[in-house]
Amino acid sequence: MSDQAKPAAHTDTELKHSPWLVLVILCLGFFMILLDTTIVNVAIPAMSDSLHASLADVLWILNAYILVYAVLLITAGRLGDLYGPKRLFMVGLVVFTGASVACGFAQNPDQLIVFRVLQGIGGALLTPQTLSVLTVIFPPDKRGAAFGIWGGVAGIATLAGPVMGGWLVTDFGWRWIFFVNLPVGIVALVGAAIVMPDLKLNRRHKLDWLGTVLVTAALFLITFGLIEGQSHDWGEVWGPITIVEIIAAGVVLLAAFFWHQWAVRESEPLVPFQIFRDRNFSVMNYVAAAIAFGMLGLFLPLTIFLQSVLGLSALQAGLTFAPMSLISMFIAPFAGRLSDKTGGKAILFVGLSLFSLGMGVLIASSHVDSTQWHLLPGLVIAGVGLGLTFAPLQTVAMRNVEPRMAGAASGIINTTRQLGGVIGSAAVGALLQAQLTDKIGDAARAESAALPPAQREEFLTRFAGSAGNLDIGSSAGGVTFPPGTPPQVVELATKIFHTGFVNGMRVTLWLPIVVLASGALSVLLVRKRQRQSQPEPAYSSQD
Structure with a gap:
């Protein structure tokens, strides 16, 4: 390739390995990172039993990783432009793999939350480099296929998490969902050192530290408020400071x-506004957030339903997601x-519509006496829809992005995707807790009518306002009773938990459906592709 054919922002050394081989290594690291957004879900009942974690603890274990991951993605994209994507990819692998091992040794919920934060830092350093490198080393007429594989890996990782996690939890214990990252991380690290091109940009970047602090504080406050709201009755948390004030402060900082x-x-800036002049890129950011909102909003309630209500093992629960x-x-x-x-455009619209429809069918199929087979039709429809979303989304979003902006663009779209997951997980968790307070309370009042008055009063007291502190372990019935409690009382409590949880879950899952439907409608704003001559690939390397 002549010097004139290459952008001035890159060095002139040729790419030494096939871009498809580079794609394999990128996907291996990316797979491991995204796997941890969902693999933990299926282990929640086992971790709750082992670490004595409440539902509020569980939400933090899930969201600490996603929150830090999302907040740092844009900054990590800039760091990739500054120091090179290969170096940041490898540093991210080391941090993430080490933190994963530490998670496996956690002895209480607080330790696990801290190590999940470290995982999020490693994941954030790694992820933006994948799209940045792919956008540079593949020509425009091949990017769709590359993004299709990348998107397929993203979908597989997110959806296969429950299956792989279920197998590991059932046969080896929940700690192995973290230990398994060690060999994968080592293989990806060695592969990256050998085959990844050392892409370098000639222009230097500054880091917007004030912007990083503002967005980090804003998202932390909003997420904290959503997760802790129900357990504090949406009232005071620290002295006179209330949950509503915390969320409001987060919105102001945002x-x-x-x-x-x-x-x-x-x-x-962390967010270069000129990128959003492209309508397609702007719309795809919202669509990416809506998809993540729907996916992560689905997994937590459904996983608890499968194990703590239907009584499936972690492996059986994971296999329930396998068709999807x-x-x-x-x-x-x-x-x-x-x-x-x-x-x-049309493919993405159909995909989002089918995903929304599949979740609707799933809700209609969820009952106390359901089996995993009753859920199969909804999961199949949703799986078809998801398969039609990942690649078209990336193709439409990155089509008009200049190579010099690839790092920032990939950082932004991955950030919005993960922020959608954070807000989705927190919002669905908050709504679920609120619904459980109402539905479990209703079930407790209805089912305990036959108990003696004194025993009934104590019984109802244990259920009152218990949503945030529910014991959701697979061996629990929602509320813990002291030793010596009559078996019939414990059995009644379990029945109440099952009934209340299903009723609360059915209402809660309509929230992600509404968000997904709005994402589908927003696809109609996408501009159709204009026919133009395809330039040569804009890659370079420095080994």
């Missing part, structure tokens, strides 16, 4: 962040190739 980004738009994973895995590459030919 507004301050965007104002700051606009004020420094001519220098080096397999269908998505096979459809994603075809959707990517078809997106190269058609542009992807």
Whole structure:
């Protein structure tokens, strides 16, 4: 390739390995990172039993990782532009793998939350480098296929988490969902050192530390408020400070962040607003957030339902999700190739619509006496829908992005995806806790009518306002009773928990459906692809 054909922002050394081989290594590291967004879900009942974690603890174990991961993605994208994506990819692998081992040795919920934060830091350093490198080393007419494989891996990792986690929890114990990252991390690290190109940008970047602090504080306060709201009755937390005030402060800081980004738009903001001049990129950011909201909003309630209500093992619960994973895995590459030919708009709209429909069927199929087979039709429909979303989303989003902005663009879209997951998980968790307070209370009053008055009063007291402190372990019935409690009382409590949880879950899951439906409608705003000559790939390396 001539010097004129290459962008000035890159060095002139040729790529030494096939871009498809580079894609394999990138996908291996990316797979491990995304796996941890869902693999923990299926282990929640086992971890709750082992670490004595309440539902509020569980929400923090899930969200500590996703929150830190989301907040640091844009900054990590900038660091990749500054120091090179290969170096950041490898550093992220080391941090994530080490933190995973530490998670496996955690002895209480607080320790596990801290190590999950470290995992989030490693994951954030790694993830933006994948899309950045793919955008540079693949020509535009091949990016759809590459993004199809990348998107398929993203879908498989997110959906296969429950299956792999269920097997590990059942046969080896919940700690192995973290220990398994050690060999995968080592293989990915060695592969990256050998085959990844050392892409270098000639222009230097500054880091917007004020913007990083503002967005980190804002998202922490909003997430904290959503997770802790129900357990504090949406009232006071620290002295006179209330949950509502904490969430409001987070919203104000988030507004301050965007104002700051606009004020420094001519220098080096975390969010370069010029990227959003492309309507397709802007719309795809919302769509990515909506998909993550729907996916992570689905997993927590459904996993608890499968194990703590239906009594399935972790492996059986994980296998329940297997059809969804397999269908998505096979459809994603075809959707990517078809997106190269058609542009992807129609495919993405159909995919989101089917995902929404599948979740609706899933809700209608969820009852106290359901089996995993009753859930199969909804999961199959949702799997088809997901398979049709990942590749078209990336193709449409990155189509008009210049190579020099690839790091920032990939950081932004991955950030919005993970923020959608954070807000989805926290919001669904908050709504679930609120619904459980009402539905379990209703079931307790109805089912305990036959108990003697004194015993009934004590019985109802244990259930009152218990949602945030529910024992959701697979061996529990929602509320812990002291030793010596008559078996019939414990059995009654278990029945109440099952009934209340199912009724609360059925209402809660309508929230992600509404968000997904709005994402589908937003796809209609995407501009159709314009026919143009395809330039040569814009890659370079320095080994």
